Amino acid sequence: MFPTTLPSTLILAARRVWNHRLLMACLLAGLIAAVALLSSIPLYADAVHHRLMQGELTEEGTYRPPFAFLWRYIGAWHGDIAWDAYAPIDEYLAQQAPAVVGLPLDIQVRHVRTTNLRLFPATETQTFAAREPLLWTSLGFVSGLADHVQLIEGEFPGDDASGADVEVLISQTLAEQVGLQVGERYVLFAQGRDAAQIPVRIAGVWRPLNAQDPFWFYQPSSFDEVLLTSEPAFTTGVLPKLEKPIDVAVWYQVFDGSRVRTPDVPRLLDGVKIVEARATALLNNTTLDASPVQALQTYSQAARLLTVVLTIFGMPVLMLVLYFIGQVAGMVVRRGQGEVALLRSRGATRAQVLFIHLLEFSLVGAIGLIVGLLLGAVLAQLMGQMRSFLDSSPGTSAGEAPLLIVLSWTALWYGLAGVGLAVLASLLPALAASRHTIITFKWEQARALRRPFWQRYFIDLLLSAVSLYGLFVLRGQQTIALVGQGDDPFSNPLLVLVPALFCFSLALLFMRVFPALMSGLAWLADRLPGMVVLLTLRQVARSAGQYIGPLLLLIVTLSLATFTASMAATLDGHLHDQVYYQVGADMNLAELGQSTESPDRPALPGEQPVTLARAEGEPRWLFLPVSEHLRVPGVKAAARAGDYQATSNIGGRQQSGRLLGVDWTDFTQVAFFRLDFAANDSLGGLMNQLALKRSHILVSRSFLARNNLSIGDPLRLTVNVEDVFEPVDFIVAAALDLFPTLYPQDGPFFVANLDYVHESLGETFPYDVWLSTDPSVRGEDIVAGVRDLGLAVVTVSDARATMTAEQMRPERQGPFGLLSVGFLAAAALTVLGFLVYAVVSFQRRFIELGMLRAVGLSVVQMAAFLAGEQITLVLVGVGIGTGLGVAASNVFIPFLQVGAGKTAQVPPFVVHIAWDKLWIIYAVFGAMFLVAV
Numbered sequence: 001m002f003p004t005t006l007p008s009t010l011i012l013a014a015r016r017v018w019n020h021r022l023l024m025a026c027l028l029a030g031l032i033a034a035v036a037l038l039s040s041i042p043l044y045a046d047a048v049h050h051r052l053m054q055g056e057l058t059e060e061g062t063y064r065p066p067f068a069f070l071w072r073y074i075g076a077w078h079g080d081i082a083w084d085a086y087a088p089i090d091e092y093l094a095q096q097a098p099a100v101v102g103l104p105l106d107i108q109v110r111h112v113r114t115t116n117l118r119l120f121p122a123t124e125t126q127t128f129a130a131r132e133p134l135l136w137t138s139l140g141f142v143s144g145l146a147d148h149v150q151l152i153e154g155e156f157p158g159d160d161a162s163g164a165d166v167e168v169l170i171s172q173t174l175a176e177q178v179g180l181q182v183g184e185r186y187v188l189f190a191q192g193r194d195a196a197q198i199p200v201r202i203a204g205v206w207r208p209l210n211a212q213d214p215f216w217f218y219q220p221s222s223f224d225e226v227l228l229t230s231e232p233a234f235t236t237g238v239l240p241k242l243e244k245p246i247d248v249a250v251w252y253q254v255f256d257g258s259r260v261r262t263p264d265v266p267r268l269l270d271g272v273k274i275v276e277a278r279a280t281a282l283l284n285n286t287t288l289d290a291s292p293v294q295a296l297q298t299y300s301q302a303a304r305l306l307t308v309v310l311t312i313f314g315m316p317v318l319m320l321v322l323y324f325i326g327q328v329a330g331m332v333v334r335r336g337q338g339e340v341a342l343l344r345s346r347g348a349t350r351a352q353v354l355f356i357h358l359l360e361f362s363l364v365g366a367i368g369l370i371v372g373l374l375l376g377a378v379l380a381q382l383m384g385q386m387r388s389f390l391d392s393s394p395g396t397s398a399g400e401a402p403l404l405i406v407l408s409w410t411a412l413w414y415g416l417a418g419v420g421l422a423v424l425a426s427l428l429p430a431l432a433a434s435r436h437t438i439i440t441f442k443w444e445q446a447r448a449l450r451r452p453f454w455q456r457y458f459i460d461l462l463l464s465a466v467s468l469y470g471l472f473v474l475r476g477q478q479t480i481a482l483v484g485q486g487d488d489p490f491s492n493p494l495l496v497l498v499p500a501l502f503c504f505s506l507a508l509l510f511m512r513v514f515p516a517l518m519s520g521l522a523w524l525a526d527r528l529p530g531m532v533v534l535l536t537l538r539q540v541a542r543s544a545g546q547y548i549g550p551l552l553l554l555i556v557t558l559s560l561a562t563f564t565a566s567m568a569a570t571l572d573g574h575l576h577d578q579v580y581y582q583v584g585a586d587m588n589l590a591e592l593g594q595s596t597e598s599p600d601r602p603a604l605p606g607e608q609p610v611t612l613a614r615a616e617g618e619p620r621w622l623f624l625p626v627s628e629h630l631r632v633p634g635v636k637a638a639a640r641a642g643d644y645q646a647t648s649n650i651g652g653r654q655q656s657g658r659l660l661g662v663d664w665t666d667f668t669q670v671a672f673f674r675l676d677f678a679a680n681d682s683l684g685g686l687m688n689q690l691a692l693k694r695s696h697i698l699v700s701r702s703f704l705a706r707n708n709l710s711i712g713d714p715l716r717l718t719v720n721v722e723d724v725f726e727p728v729d730f731i732v733a734a735a736l737d738l739f740p741t742l743y744p745q746d747g748p749f750f751v752a753n754l755d756y757v758h759e760s761l762g763e764t765f766p767y768d769v770w771l772s773t774d775p776s777v778r779g780e781d782i783v784a785g786v787r788d789l790g791l792a793v794v795t796v797s798d799a800r801a802t803m804t805a806e807q808m809r810p811e812r813q814g815p816f817g818l819l820s821v822g823f824l825a826a827a828a829l830t831v832l833g834f835l836v837y838a839v840v841s842f843q844r845r846f847i848e849l850g851m852l853r854a855v856g857l858s859v860v861q862m863a864a865f866l867a868g869e870q871i872t873l874v875l876v877g878v879g880i881g882t883g884l885g886v887a888a889s890n891v892f893i894p895f896l897q898v899g900a901g902k903t904a905q906v907p908p909f910v911v912h913i914a915w916d917k918l919w920i921i922y923a924v925f926g927a928m929f930l931v932a933v
Contacts, residue, residue, distance in 0.1 A: 010359060017360050023332045026836050027426065028364050030325035033825040034418040035372025036379050037314055037321065041818065042410040043380035045306040046261040047403035048810040053292070053299040065214045067103065067257035069272075070290035071279060075247035078285040080115055082244050083235070089282040093251040097275045102268060103255035109217055113140025113226060114238065115190075115247035122185040122199065134178060138247065139168065139188060139198065139238060141231045142223070145206075148215045154182040154204025159232035166237035167203035168227040171220075175205045188227075196241040200227060217252035257292065261408045262307075265300040269293060306810060307410070313815045316500035316560055317822030318418075320553065322425040324829045327549040329361070329426035331840055357430040358423065365419040373415050377405045383817030387807045389568035390820050390917060452511075452548060460508030467502040471891065499888040503559035506884050510555070511548055514876075515541055531861065535852075536868035547873055550830070550837045554877030555884065557826045561921050562885020563892075564819045565914035570893050575806055577907050579799045580672035584641065584740040585770035587779060588797040589786060592766050624791060626663070626769060632785035634777025639666035642754050642767035643741065645720040650707045657703070657747040659719060660739065661754030661767070664690040670772040672799075674907060677738040686751075689733040694756040696733035703748035704735055711735070717750065719757060721765045728760040743906055775800065827924060838870060878922065886913055 017024050053066070064070075071093055075081065090110065098105040118133035146156055149169075157167035170180055180186075180202055188198040206228075208220040229237075238245050260268065272293055279286045384403040385392045454460055518541035525534040540547065629638035639662065646659035662671075664687040673683035678698075690696050697715060709715065715730045730752060742749035758764045773782055779798035787793055806812065852862065890911060897909040 014363065016356070017363055020332050020335060022839075023328055023335070023836065024360075024364055026832055027325060027328045027332065027361070028368055029832060030321055030328060030829060031365055031368030031419065031422045032372045032375060033829060034318065034321045034325065034422045035368055035415045036375035037318060037818075037822055037825060038311075038414040038418040039373050039376030039411040040379035040383060040821065041310045041314060042262070042303075042307050042408060042414055043376055043405050044383045044403070044814060044817070045303045045310060045810070046408060046410070047380060047405050048384060048814070049299050049303040049306065050261065051403060052302075052810070053295050064217070064290060065106075065254050066295075067255040067260075067292050068214070068217070068290060069101075069251075069253045069255070069288065070217055071251040071253075071286060072289050073246075073249040073283060073286045075115060075244075080244035080247050081249075081283070083239050083246065085283060086112070086246050086249055089279055089286060090249070090251070092282055093253075093275070093279060097279075098253065098255075100275050101253075101255060101271045103257055103260070105253060106256050107214055107252070107254035108143075109215060109250075109252040110143040110231075111140065111217070111248070111250040111252070112231075112234065112246055113138045113248045114242065114245050117188040117190055117198070120187050120189065122187050133189075134186075135225065137188075137225050137227055139166070139200070139227045139229065139234070140248070141229055141234045143231060144215065145169075145228060148209055148213055149206040150209050152205045152207060154202070157203045157229045157233055159230050160236060165199040165201040166229055166233055168200050168229045169204050169206045170202055170227060171224045172205055172207040173221070173224040190242060198238060198241050214254055217250060258404065259406050260296075261406055261410070262300055262303045263409050265296050269296060306814060309811075310814050310818050312497065314818050314822060315497065316504075317819065317826055318421075319504075320557055320560075320826045321829060322421055323556075324553060324826075324833050325422050326425040326428060327553070327833060328836065330429040330549075331836065332360075332426075333357070333429040335840075354427065354430055357427060361423045361426040365423050368422070369415050369419050372418065373407060373411065376411065376415065377407065379821045380405050382821055383814060386813055386817035386820055387804075388572050389565050389816045389914075390823070390920070391568075391816075451545070454508060455512060460505060460512070463501060463505035464509060467498065467505050470498045470501065499563050499892045500560055502888050502892070503563065503884045504556055506887075507552055507555040507559065507880070510880055511552060514548075514551070515545075518872075531857075533868070535865050536872060539865075540869060540872055546841070547837075550834045551873050551877050553830050553833055554874070555881040557823070557830045558878060558881025558921070558925075559884035559888065561823050561827070562882050562914075562918060563888045564823065565917040565921070566885070566889035566912060567893055567896070568816055569912040569914035569917065570889075570910070571896065572807070573912050574897070574909055575803055577672075577674065577910075579802045579806070581738075581740050581907050583672075583797040583799040583802070584768075585639075585670040585672060586773040586799055587771040587782065588641075588741075588799075589769045589771065589783070589793050590766075590795040591769055591786075592792040592794055623764060624789070626666070628789055628791070629769060629771060629786060631789065632782055634774040634782045634785070635771055636774060637666060637669035637772040639663045639670045639770050640754055640767045641667070641741075641770050642721075642757065642765065644757070644765075646717040646750060647720070648703075648707075648715070648717055648748070650709075655703070655748055657700075657749050658742055659717065659750045659752060659757070660742060661752055661757040662687075662690075663754055664688075667770075670770045672740050674738075676910075677907070678734065678736050681734065686734055686736075690751075690753050692733070693731065694753050695729060695731050696753070697730035698734050698736050698739070698751040699732050700742075700744065700749045701735040701737050702744065704732070719761060721761060724761055724765075726761045728757060738907055745906075773800075827921075831925065834870065834873070842866070874925070878925070882918065889913060 073081070073089075094108065094110060098108075116136045116138050119135050119137050120133055152172055154169075157169060165185060174180065182202050182204060185199065185201050188200060190196040190198070208216070211220050272288075272291065276288055279288075381403055382392070518537055522534065522537035522541050525537050528534075626638050626640050629635050641663075642661040644659045644661065646657055648655045648657070668683050668687055671683060675682065678686060679701075686698055689698065699709070699715065704710070709732055711732055711734065713732050715732055716727055717730065718725055718727050730750075736749070736751065738744070739749060739751055742751075754767065771782070773779070779796070779801050783793055783796050852865070857865070893911045894909055897905065
């Protein structure tokens with residue numbers, strides 16, 4: 001009798017889960033992986049952009065915390081106001097606004113001051129009109145001041161000033177400049193018809209405890225000429241004297257925004273708009289002068305965009321996980337299909353059967369959601385440590401604090417989406433099984449195994465056609481960038497989706513020929529001695545359809561891993577070549593020597609600088625030997641390189657370009673160079689050409705072709721350095737296609753001996769110094785050491801620091817981090833899938849294996865036969881997966897070189913197959929499969 005109540009259905013579903021607990025545990029692993037991968041995407045995007053936003057706000061505010069709000073009214077611009085106009089907005093901003101903003105309030109400071117008043121000694125009040133005041137100053141209060149200043153002498157002002165002097169604090173700076181003393185009495189005179197007088201007494205002298213304290217909304221020096229009192233003393237001693245006592249009003253609030261994430265931003269911005277509108281209504285011309293509003297808007301947009309991009313990047317890995325879930329769910333359904341057929345025969349509808357399976361998978365999904373969200377936070381943290389694919393080696397950013405991962409509603413929704421997709425993938429096998437009664441189930445068992453549906457409906461051929469069309473489009477566009485996505489390949493998820501479709505479709509096509517391939521190998525094995533190999537190949541060939549699931553999972557996982565690792569190696573290699581081509585070496589220091597034309601003394605105000613005349617024959621610049629750089633710890637080699645303007649005049653046509661003068665003896669020890677820069681000539685060979693004759697010069701190949709010049713021809717260039725123009729005669733020694741720091745887009749380029757150039761010019765001019773450095777020594781320390789030698793370093797280019805900063809960009813780090821953790825998850829599930837398949841297969845073939853044992857196969861032969869099946873599948877999967885990955889790399893990676901700037905296309909792209917990473921991947925798979933076997 002089919003259960004009709006929900007409690008009994010739940011009990012039935014729970015029993016079925018327990019009966020298939022091992023398979024359900026595997027299904028749970030897939031669900032956890034799906035939820036973790038999806039939820040890690042918004043967690044990482046929120047955390048990394050939150051860290052960037054905090055840094056941006058801190059840099060902008062310097063002395064203000066990231067979530068600081070500064071409301072201000074300036075009477076000098078809009079007129080002084082009375083206390084009655086101030087009180088309503090003060091009450092609102094101080095008491096009601098924090099609740100509207102909706103963040104925990106850490107610091108609140110209120111500041112009010114009068115307009116500038118004249119300060120006179122109390123004994124001279126009768127003659128003040130005819131005298132100049134001691135100073136113009138204002139009188140005000142800062143709430144909470146006592147906890148953030150140190151009294152050098154005196155005491156804090158009292159609260160009651162109704163019938164006596166107003167006690168005030170003065171800054172240490174003001175006391176020293178004007179000579180004010182504690183205990184002295186003064187009078188403040190206001191301008192206007194009432195000419196109000198406010199008697200004051202110096203109660204104490206203060207200085208800030210910590211000028212960098214977040215309490216200070218302005219720098220403490222801003223209050224050096226302000227007389228500060230308490231708020232009660234201000235209301236009792238100042239308000240009765242002045243009609244409009246408030247010239248400046250400031251409300252400063254610092255909130256705790258450490259847990260603000262993308263879903264919170266719209267509500268937070270709405271709250272700020274409400275407060276801003278209410279504040280303006282209460283006191284017109286009140287402005288919000290400092291806030292994180294702009295940074296929050298940028299952060300929200302950037303985090304959403306990164307989340308979308310990463311989601312699309314993660315689709316191939318997610319599809320692998322869902323495929324694994326579908327395979328395991330199919331095993332669960334097949335093991336219980338007899339029971340399902342019995343229920344259908346007794347009157348259960350297909351909907352009721354599907355509902356039972358839905359309850360089963362939902363019970364597992366609930367556990368997967370909880371564990372997956374927790375694991376997603378761990379994966380997001382791991383993504384934040386990745387520099388490249390499967391590379392978490394620390395860079396210069398390693399000192400940064402770990403990402404602050406905060407579970408958000410977006411992550412929860414992503415996790416629920418993962419559960420929903422996983423449950424849907426699990427229900428597909430159940431949907432097919434629910435149509436069978438006990439009779440049709442027996443008929444189905446008696447029929448021969450049918451081909452998979454994607455073969456019956458030629459889906460593999462359709463997907464292959466789509467991937468080929470994508471390749472055709474890419475070849476036509478010569479770029480993989482989406483319109484409007486800029487020049488960053490990481491902003492375009494197609495760089496993973498199209499190759500993934502390519503690998504997947506070809507893997508499906510291989511499944512069509514796999515049975516024939518195994519049959520051919522079995523035919524060969526039949527002609528060889530030995531029984532085990534023949535049995536293994538015949539078993540695989542005869543039951544090829546049963547191996548499609550795990551084999552396809554292995555092929556696609558390895559092909560994507562191969563492509564991703566090669567893509568990472570290529571992009572990292574191209575980044576290295578781009579940066580080093582631009583910098584020239586590990587470090588490039590633009591230095592100045594000591595000028596002999598410097599003034600003999602500093603010019604006084606109003607005077608013109610007096611420049612010493614150089615003696616005849618005296619050089620304009622004096623330089624220390626470049627070898628002095630070797631005294632700096634971390635410097636392994638140093639070479640000079642002078643980059644100057646050069647103009648040729650051939651056949652009456654002038655062409656401007658760049659001339660790089662180098663030290664041929666030291667240059668090879670520091671410079672970056674690739675063989676394709678000079679038609680496979682090495683850098684050492686090129687420097688030898690310069691060494692053969694001082695007037696030899698290396699010339700860009702395009703310049704030689706355009707002017708019909710050949711090796712050995714003379715060439716005269718007019719060199720321009722520091723407004724000195726001199727013709728220099730050279731002899732063409734070799735042709736260059738590219739050379740570090742020299743871009744063809746800037747015109748023809750030349751490389752010559754620096755000493756010969758300087759001699760031809762008549763003196764030595766400033767040059768750059770290229771350094772080869774120790775990677776373990778920071779660039780900042782090396783620059784500081786060079787400056788300690790007395791060398792003037794104007795600008796610094798650090799190749800390693802530039803590379804690390806680029807690798808740690810969220811747009812680059814996120815995709816590689818997601819693909820890394822996705823591969824690890826897919827690899828683990830692939831091995832788990834093989835293990836589960838092996839166990840289920842051996843259980844299903846228990847009688848068959850027993851018969852083989854009975855007919856005479858030894859224990860060793862049986863072990864070799866059973867292990868041989870797994871090894872054959874693994875070898876086939878590894879071989880085909882690697883081949884597809886290498887093919888996808890060679891076909892699609894060249895399209896990733898995008899960008900319109902000269903640095904984007906120079907030097908040209910070189911595809912690297914990451915064999916070093918592949919051997920690691922093979923080792924991981926091999927170890928896991930050994931455990932499984």
